Amino acid sequence: xxLQLVANGLVTGSVYAIAAVGVxxxxxxxxxxxxxxxDFMAFGALVAFGVNVPLHQSMAVAALAGMAATAALxxxxxxxxxxxxxxxxxxxxxLFLASIGLALVLRQSLLLAAGSAPxxxxxxxYRVFVLGSVRLSEAQVIAIITAxxxxxxxxxxxxxxxxxxxxxxxxxxxxxxxxxxxxxxSATRIAWIISxxxxxxxxxxAALVEYSFDPNFGFQLLLPVFAAVVLGGIGSAYGALLGGLxxxxxxxxxxxxxxxxxxxxxxxxxxxxxxxxxxxxxRPQGFFGRARVG
Amino acid sequence: xxxxxxVENVVRAFGAIRAVDGATFTVEEHSVTxxxxxxxxxxxxxxxxxxGSLKPSSGRIVFSxxxxxxxxxxxxxxxxxxRTYQAARVLTRMSVLDNLLLASKxxxxxxLTGIVLRPRASRDxxxxxxxxxxxxxxxxxxxxxxxxxxxxLSGGQRKLLDLxxxxxxxxxxxxxxxxxxxxxxxxxxxxxxxxxxxxxxxGITFLVVxxxxxxxxxxxxxxxxxxxxxVLAIGTPAEVRANEQVVDAYLGTAH
Amino acid sequence: xxxxxxxxxxxxxxxxxxxxxxxxxGLQVQFGFxxxxxxxxxxxxxxxAYTMAILVVKEGWSMWLAAPLGVVxxxxxxxxxxxxxxxxxxxxxxxxxxxxSEIIRYVATNETSLTGGTQGTIALGPIGTAxxxxxxxxxxxxxxxxxxxxxxxxxTMLVIxxxxxxxxxxxxxxxxxxxxxxxxxxxxxxxxAAASLGKNVFAYKLQALALGAALAGVAGLFYAWExxxxxxxxxxxxxxxxxWMILLLGGIGRVWAVPVGALVFGFIFAGTRFLNFAxxxxxxxxxxxxxxxxxxxxxxxxxxxxxxxxxxxNRREMVLE
Numbered sequence: 032x033x034l035q036l037v038a039n040g041l042v043t044g045s046v047y048a049i050a051a052v053g054v055x056x057x058x059x060x061x062x063x064x065x066x067x068x069x070d071f072m073a074f075g076a077l078v079a080f081g082v083n084v085p086l087h088q089s090m091a092v093a094a095l096a097g098m099a100a101t102a103a104l105x106x107x108x109x110x111x112x113x114x115x116x117x118x119x120x121x122x123x124x125x126l127f128l129a130s131i132g133l134a135l136v137l138r139q140s141l142l143l144a145a146g147s148a149p150x151x152x153x154x155x156x157y158r159v160f161v162l163g164s165v166r167l168s169e170a171q172v173i174a175i176i177t178a179x180x181x182x183x184x185x186x187x188x189x190x191x192x193x194x195x196x197x198x199x200x201x202x203x204x205x206x207x208x209x210x211x212x213x214x215x216x217s218a219t220r221i222a223w224i225i226s227x228x229x230x231x232x233x234x235x236x237a238a239l240v241e242y243s244f245d246p247n248f249g250f251q252l253l254l255p256v257f258a259a260v261v262l263g264g265i266g267s268a269y270g271a272l273l274g275g276l277x278x279x280x281x282x283x284x285x286x287x288x289x290x291x292x293x294x295x296x297x298x299x300x301x302x303x304x305x306x307x308x309x310x311x312x313x314r315p316q317g318f319f320g321r322a323r324v325g
Numbered sequence: 326x327x328x329x330x331x332v333e334n335v336v337r338a339f340g341a342i343r344a345v346d347g348a349t350f351t352v353e354e355h356s357v358t359x360x361x362x363x364x365x366x367x368x369x370x371x372x373x374x375x376x377g378s379l380k381p382s383s384g385r386i387v388f389s390x391x392x393x394x395x396x397x398x399x400x401x402x403x404x405x406x407x408r409t410y411q412a413a414r415v416l417t418r419m420s421v422l423d424n425l426l427l428a429s430k431x432x433x434x435x436x437l438t439g440i441v442l443r444p445r446a447s448r449d450x451x452x453x454x455x456x457x458x459x460x461x462x463x464x465x466x467x468x469x470x471x472x473x474x475x476x477x478l479s480g481g482q483r484k485l486l487d488l489x490x491x492x493x494x495x496x497x498x499x500x501x502x503x504x505x506x507x508x509x510x511x512x513x514x515x516x517x518x519x520x521x522x523x524x525x526x527x528g529i530t531f532l533v534v535x536x537x538x539x540x541x542x543x544x545x546x547x548x549x550x551x552x553x554x555x556v557l558a559i560g561t562p563a564e565v566r567a568n569e570q571v572v573d574a575y576l577g578t579a580h
Numbered sequence: 581x582x583x584x585x586x587x588x589x590x591x592x593x594x595x596x597x598x599x600x601x602x603x604x605x606g607l608q609v610q611f612g613f614x615x616x617x618x619x620x621x622x623x624x625x626x627x628x629a630y631t632m633a634i635l636v637v638k639e640g641w642s643m644w645l646a647a648p649l650g651v652v653x654x655x656x657x658x659x660x661x662x663x664x665x666x667x668x669x670x671x672x673x674x675x676x677x678x679x680x681s682e683i684i685r686y687v688a689t690n691e692t693s694l695t696g697g698t699q700g701t702i703a704l705g706p707i708g709t710a711x712x713x714x715x716x717x718x719x720x721x722x723x724x725x726x727x728x729x730x731x732x733x734x735x736t737m738l739v740i741x742x743x744x745x746x747x748x749x750x751x752x753x754x755x756x757x758x759x760x761x762x763x764x765x766x767x768x769x770x771x772x773a774a775a776s777l778g779k780n781v782f783a784y785k786l787q788a789l790a791l792g793a794a795l796a797g798v799a800g801l802f803y804a805w806e807x808x809x810x811x812x813x814x815x816x817x818x819x820x821x822x823x824w825m826i827l828l829l830g831g832i833g834r835v836w837a838v839p840v841g842a843l844v845f846g847f848i849f850a851g852t853r854f855l856n857f858a859x860x861x862x863x864x865x866x867x868x869x870x871x872x873x874x875x876x877x878x879x880x881x882x883x884x885x886x887x888x889x890x891x892x893x894n895r896r897e898m899v900l901e
Contacts, residue, residue: 440759
């Protein structure tokens, strides 16, 4: 039973981790906490649905379509909304409020276009893989493998490639990076593309694991993802990965009956926040974050 | 004269970097004491540590016989040690007068219980504070700007406002962080005269970090020289100027 | 067009605007004057409403005792939230406050025996008794109605809500003109400078958070009285965002701008629900709900980009940088 929960936790945690890296990258470059991120995920998941079910494409093709669409959406929004705000030297508050307005518009538009009825991808929910005492659905297996692969790719990108190092440098100290001759415009676009790809992927994986989803599911994911970002230290992509995995595991494992009966499963999100709150009490900046803004 | 401030072996580290690396000196009461040194010597960090916005990693700071190194900034300010900031930290979105009114000590009206339970005491205190504020504004020549947003003041004017504001707190020791920075040369003499007048009339002790060595030579009774987080030399301006180690420290660093 | 001439329609819009005035006034104190990024305001509203409803329906307390306790519960909620979180950096604080209001909603949804769960307050007592809390209120409302000589209950509610709102607005306005209010504004402007002036910044922030929460609690009470029954989903983050929009609309940092923003919001939100003529009838009703929220989202975006100081705000003092 415990191992099953650990496995579930890894699935949830890796989805959180991927999404959290996307949020963190954008924050690192633009100091923007993107409240619309959950709806980006829903957007990606819905586009993937459109490709998977009515157009009868495989999940892989559908997922790629969803990711590409979300990346495109991110770029368009940067040009149309975030860039004008940057030009007006908008501060953290303005950006956060704007992202809230955007989240409203995006989610309601998705509801308008697609309706609130739940949908599912064209996968078999009853196919399970058994590994010892652990049973994983096909969706969970896909999610873990894809997520693990993505985490490795993203991790390597950030550590080894030039652009990866540029993004990390900018997250660390933007003023210095700009002075050091980094092309801020290109870095911004790359950050949005990666962030969009990750949002789309996280959305598809989450929808896959949940099996049935509707346009509102993005917001439910948003808060644990934010919690993961804060836990890891906002602006740190590695921290986001660690934070996501930690929270996912904590959430699932907390329901284990060995912990004095375990937490009631309906309270799993509350567990995530409690872990975050506890961590912040001990270390207010999160795992790898900075104590003060700017 | 006795020492009003004793800094004993204060260390302040940021990770591996020891910005202040065992600084020891005293400041005599009623003096104007200069704190100089090349860039990166740790002067501003030391200021912040004395004022309480940073805690020392180790060491003691004693003010008027009481330890203040473990106290938060607002308690240090209440104890009588106030600081100004290099960038004359005024509250830009409030009026010049409001900036001074905020500096009043123990105002009953500033507490929620005060405005409800002691309205008369609050009104009286407010009246007295307002009068003192207007006096100080007149003293530094800013009375015509009393109702303007502090954000509209020039750099030099903000320094004057900052000075007037810290004086509202009736401090015994004022830490002046580069008072001349960003001030037009013509205004510097006036600012210097205000500082000396304040010391004369109110008996306040000044510890001044300054790069303008002319000011330090003219105004300071004693000078403390820092380099790489430690105290290099202490003496009168003339003594310090003749000290070879001090000259080396300054010439050795690219300015 | 006849609905526009209906008193009932305007009374409803007015009541909604009044409730939101009180809710947003709380946010104005917290953000407009103390600079706190509270995105969990709806949680305090829920605390007020649920405390009152539970005490009256389940425990049988008098409304006159339960209502003030509802406000106290909301204020205590503010204190409990603020104590561990106000020292966090601003962006973390914002996220944690959303989590707070969601946790309250979660607990209300799942503790069915305490709150009636997803069914809402209708399930708080045996059939017929849940309306009791409304009973305590409607006795009062009927009394006022008779005293004032009004013919409709809607108009009475309108008057009561706005009377309370005006009193609260006035008290807040007066409080902010005191030296206490001055310190609050200083904390908003530059908290390090305020600390260096000897002000206990943490205490002031906590007070602002708790007072703002108390105001949200009052808004919650009126919400409960106006709509008779409510459930946890009535207190979703969307309401907090509405309050933020009202602040943006009217102007940040201006007490009397809040009712202006609330009235505009009330018309957009509540008013458009009932307009049964073209072009509103071209669209199905649930789709109309989506469009309404899209419009609100667009208003927020436009305001943030083009006029962050709102209709009545002061550009110089504008806190959104």
